[in-house]
Amino acid sequence: MVDERVLRSRGRGPRRATGAAVLLIAALASAAPAAPAAPVTFSGRIVSGSGRYAGASGAVTVVVRSSVRRNPRGLPARFAIVLDVRCRRRGRARRAAAGARSSSALCLRGKLRGSAEQTGSRLPDVGLHYAIAAHGRVKPLGAVAARGSASGTGFIDRARMGMALRLSNRLGSVSLEAHSDLVSGFSSPF
16 A cells, blocks of 8 residues: 555546546546437338338338437547438338338338438538448348438528438438438438
């Protein structure tokens, strides 16, 4: 055990050590993700497909869950995201599309995990734009990588947030476009 008098003579007394511990705890707390935001729901459709999924169509819902991931220096904003992709069909139509291999109607179901990073202009008048990168499993496609974008609303009373995603794997790709319900101005998808 080090004698307290020795520590004080070197300027490293208990008070200084306590201050360093407080700074370390504050730094670790700022690097941790913040509390998750409320989920945002986007409704849309498959707009195109390529490869094995050429001519694909279908209606989808994408539920976005996010939490802030602070960058060193604080800019640009980054978010850890989970995208829950769901088919919007009901009953017999969903079962028929899921079981039919030659049908162009796809019933997408799965989860993607990744990140969203703020891109482009930081002017709130035009709304915030984000680049999305994620990966996961989506039935019936299997393992996929997702790339796309999302946009918030700017200086306007009410509008819809938008999202475009391209899900791809070695067999082909499927592109989705979706929008939120009407939201107030200055809303962000993350």
